[in-house]
Amino acid sequence: MKVKVFTASNIQDAMAQVKGDLGRDAVILHTRRFRKGGFLGFFGREMVEVMAALDTPPPAPAPERKPVPQVVTLPRPGDEDAKVTALQLEMANMRKMIEQVLAKLPRQEKQRPPLYDLLVKNDIEPAIAENLVQGLPDEGPLTGNNPAFVRQLLMERLTNHLQRVEGIVVPETGSKIVAFIGPTGVGKTTTIAKLAANFAFGQGMKVAIVTADTYRISAVEQLKTYADIIDVPLEIVYTPDEMKAALFRHRDKRLVLIDTAGRSPRNQYQLAELQALLAVDPYIETHLVLSTTTKYADALDTVNRFSVCSPQKFLFTKIDEASNLGTLFNLLYQFPTTLSYITTGQNVPDDIELANPAKLANMVLRD
Ligand SMILES: Nc1nc2c(ncn2[C@@H]2O[C@H](COP(=O)(O)OP(=O)(O)OP(=O)(O)O)[C@@H](O)[C@H]2O)c(=O)[nH]1
Ligand SMILES: [Mg+2]
Structure with a gap:
């Protein structure tokens, strides 16, 4: 058996090389795409490698043997079974042959589809x-699978992981308090201004x-x-008691939005203070605001670190500035938290929208 590896810049050229060298009976054992040149796997040329084998024919038949004329017979009932069995035998032989060849080959690097590379390039x-x-x-x-079809399947998987979406839902006959x-x-503050304007x-x-936020x-x-x-x-509040009083004063409002000072996640004292402010009312819905950048x-x-404040939802800002949505997707994949809004720029009140799973999935898989 003859096994050869062919390299070309596209699959058509590689297959032409296989046909030219080993002929039409060659069996394709393995194909892979890789990048040649470039730096750390980037900017290289995409190449295709095809490994093919040819079962070399047995020695030529003795010259004196005369060719036996082919007898064409019409299939009879029962012949189909024989054909299937012969085919199965042939396939089993072929599989054995391929396994023997693969066993002799040096171990290959784990194969990953091109879409894996695209996800990682997008910081997944x-x-x-x-x-x-x-x-x-x-x-x-x-394989005959259209790349667009495979991409669509992946897109559906991404969308499924972004399904948990809910903005601020104010009950028909009630009110809502939301802290950021x-x-x-x-x-946070810009987002509150956008939401206040949209709801009002x-x-x-x-x-x-x-x-x-009375620090500055x-x-x-x-x-x-x-x-x-x-x-x-x-309303400006300094202490939990003042927060309680302010919420009471505005109990006639359908929606109360609470702004808080930006906290360093590393400052435990600040986080404890924040926790105490939000603990004054168990009905406060808390959105953790994160930048996609x-x-x-x-x-x-x-x-x-902010989990001590038990946020119910994530809100992602600055999508317009992010080079990809890796951070957003990785977090939503890891945590079963609902996504509320995304913000797309500095303009108040326009640059905010309810998260849309399909649209976000599309952005996660940006080329
Ligand atoms: N590009 C872009 N900029 C944004 C977006 N949202 C807010 N900004 C800008 O980010 C900066 C900080 O916004 P703030 O609303 O003050 O942020 P904050 O979280 O309240 O900040 P602290 O109160 O200091 O913690 C401002 O210049 C905003 O205009 C957005 O979606 N896209
Ligand atoms: Mg602020």
């Missing part, structure tokens, strides 16, 4: 990417804003400016 954690592509059919001309917590500068103008609701004068001024433009009342490891640390 390698272990998560591996789970996502597990069991996907192979794509490419050798998170690290500094992620966009868009849905005609009575809205109030309470801020516990500029923070209060920033929110006061928004509150004045939107024409909603703003944050590195996954840092975002994971933030989620773990």
Whole structure:
């Protein structure tokens, strides 16, 4: 048996080489794509490698043997079974032959489909990417699976992991209090202004804003400016008791939005203080605000440390600035937390929308 490896820039050229060298009876044992040149696996040229084998024919028949004329017989009942058995035998021989060849070959690097590389390029954690592509059919001309079809299957898997979506739901005949917590500068205050405007103008609701961010004068001024433009009342609170009193004063509002100071996830004292502020009312729904531009490891640390405040939902900001949605997807894959809104820019009140699973999945798999 003859086994050869052919390399070309595309599958058609590789197959032409196989045919030219080993002929039409060659058996394809294995194909893979890889990158040649480049730096750390990037920017290289994509190449295709095809491993093919040819079962070399037995020595030529003795010259004196005369060719036996072929007798063509019509199939009779019962012949079909014989044909199937012969075919099965042939296939078993072929499988044995391939197994013998593979056993003699040096161990190959684990094969991963091209979509795995695309996920990892989009900062999906390698272990998560591996789970996502597990069991996907192979794509490419050798298997007959259209790459677009395989991509669509993966897209459905991604969408499934982003299904848990719910914004702020104000009960028909009741009210809602929502607090926004998170690290500094992620966009909590801007997001509150966007939501206040949308609920007050868009849905005609009575809205109030309470801020516990009293660390910086500029923070209060920033929110006061928004509150004045939107024409909603703003309360400034320093202690849990004041928070309780402010919520009581605004019990007639359909929606109360609470702004908090950005906390360093590493400052346990600040987190405990935040926890105490939110503990004044068990009905406060807490959204942990995270920026999509944050590195996954840092975002994971933030989620773990803010878990003392038991946030019910994640809200992701700055999608317009993120080069990919790796952090967002990795977190939602790991935590069974509901996703509320995503923000897409600095403009108040427009740059905010309810998360859309299919749209986000599309962005996760950006080429
Ligand atoms: N590009 C972009 N910028 C945003 C977005 N949301 C907020 N920002 C900007 O991010 C910066 C910080 O926004 P803030 O709303 O003050 O953030 P914060 O979380 O309240 O910050 P602290 O109160 O200091 O913790 C501002 O310049 C905002 O305009 C967004 O979706 N996209
Ligand atoms: Mg703020």
